[in-house]
Amino acid sequence: MGFKCGIVGLPNVGKSTLFNALTASKNAQAANFPFCTIDPNIGVVDVPDERLDQLAKLSKSKKKVFTNITFVDIAGLVKGASKGEGLGNKFLSHIREVDAIVHLVRCFDSSEITHINSEIDPLSDLETIKTEILLSDIDIIKKKLEKGKKKLLSTKEIQALEKKLDSLNKGEENLVSLDEEEEKILNLLGLLSVKPKIIVCNVDEASLSSGNTYTQAIKNKFSNEKIVIICADIEDQIMGLDPEEREIFMREIGLNKTGLNKLIREGYDLLNLDTYFTSGPEESRAWTIKKNTLAPQAAAVIHTDFEKNFIRAETVTCEDFIKYGSSEKCRENGRLRIEGKDYIVKDGDVLFFRVNP
Numbered sequence: 001m002g003f004k005c006g007i008v009g010l011p012n013v014g015k016s017t018l019f020n021a022l023t024a025s026k027n028a029q030a031a032n033f034p035f036c037t038i039d040p041n042i043g044v045v046d047v048p049d050e051r052l053d054q055l056a057k058l059s060k061s062k063k064k065v066f067t068n069i070t071f072v073d074i075a076g077l078v079k080g081a082s083k084g085e086g087l088g089n090k091f092l093s094h095i096r097e098v099d100a101i102v103h104l105v106r107c108f109d110s111s112e113i114t115h116i117n118s119e120i121d122p123l124s125d126l127e128t129i130k131t132e133i134l135l136s137d138i139d140i141i142k143k144k145l146e147k148g149k150k151k152l153l154s155t156k157e158i159q160a161l162e163k164k165l166d167s168l169n170k171g172e173e174n175l176v177s178l179d180e181e182e183e184k185i186l187n188l189l190g191l192l193s194v195k196p197k198i199i200v201c202n203v204d205e206a207s208l209s210s211g212n213t214y215t216q217a218i219k220n221k222f223s224n225e226k227i228v229i230i231c232a233d234i235e236d237q238i239m240g241l242d243p244e245e246r247e248i249f250m251r252e253i254g255l256n257k258t259g260l261n262k263l264i265r266e267g268y269d270l271l272n273l274d275t276y277f278t279s280g281p282e283e284s285r286a287w288t289i290k291k292n293t294l295a296p297q298a299a300a301v302i303h304t305d306f307e308k309n310f311i312r313a314e315t316v317t318c319e320d321f322i323k324y325g326s327s328e329k330c331r332e333n334g335r336l337r338i339e340g341k342d343y344i345v346k347d348g349d350v351l352f353f354r355v356n357p
Contacts, residue, residue, distance in 0.1 A: 003070070003288070004069075004070040005069065005098060007073050008102065008103060008104065009104040010106075010125050014202040015073050018073075020239075021232060021235030022235070045070075046068055049066060051318045055284045059281060059326070061279065061282065067287060072098055095192060098195070101198070103200065105122035107120075108120070108212075133173070134173065134193060138165065138168045141164060141168070141189070156181060160178065163178065168193065199222060201215045202232050207229075209254055215227075215229055226266045226270060230259035234255070235258060235260070238255075272290055274290070274291050274347035275288055275289075276289065276347070276349040293345050296310040309357075311355055312338050313354070315339050315349055316330040316337070318350055
């Protein structure tokens with residue numbers, strides 16, 4: 001299981017430059033005019049994980065397979081998108097297909113790069129995006145609750161829709177009073193306001209380490225949101241270097257992790273994802289699952305038959321595998337566990353599934 005992140009924002013905030021950096025490609029055209037991106041650019045990238053590197057080395061694996069993340073560079077949104085302004089209809093249809101939304105906002109001054117509103121105001125930009133998302137969702141729910149269609153809905157469906165509509169009309173994106181069934185009902189509608197979000201502040205190089213007045217204003221306003229500070233231009237430069245040059249360059253500018261690593265970490269946390277591993281001479285591989293996944297369902301990520309034919313999972317922690325050097329050594333030292341169908345797989349587990357043939 002991977003996940004799909006849609007990069008959204010107003011025109012000319014750096015979406016395509018960030019996409020190019022994240023996917024280490026030049027697939028997205030970056031230009032200084034609005035609506036440069038019309039159809040979404042899609043890039044699938046490996047999720048770097050040092051644990052997998054170590055496992056593959058210890059197992060002398062012929063192959064190493066990372067899990068991956070898909071980034072979608074979506075056309076710039078403008079005020080009135082919910083009514084079809086700009087490329088509004090395309091924007092809204094493309095964004096419905098992603099698992100999480102990356103709100104990219106411009107937090108740097110530049111006389112060379114135009115801004116659609118002629119002034120830099122990331123808080124206003126975020127408010128524009130939020131408003132268009134709310135208006136779009138309000139329109140969807142109202143249509144669903146039209147008199148003729150309402151007769152086809154259950155009492156529970158009507159209740160969930162009316163709750164959400166009331167929340168949206170108040171300018172609130174999320175409701176805490178929805179039960180699990182109501183959340184499922186709303187998720188089936190493809191509402192944008194229920195999708196998890198990360199705010200990414202695109203800054204200049206000078207602001208990369210400590211931020212600036214723009215990023216501070218965002219942190220003050222959105223203290224409960226996940227916020228990542230990056231410099232898209234620097235990221236693009238980094239990804240154009242070979243690994244050794246990249247390490248030296250990052251050291252020189254005081255950067256510990258790339259923007260990709262930051263986004264992945266926040267994205268995994270946002271979507272409640274964990275990683276487990278399988279490792280042997282043929283292959284070491286990372287697998288993505290939802291948190292609190294039971295062993296049989298985790299096995300099904302490898303092959304659907306593994307779930308129904310599941311017997312047990314031979315389990316060691318990644319730390320123990322690296323410490324002792326193999327599953328066999330972990331067994332000898334009493335660090336290998338036999339887990340059954342009720343076992344909840346933990347992040348970093350190294351698993352070997354026993355299944356009926």
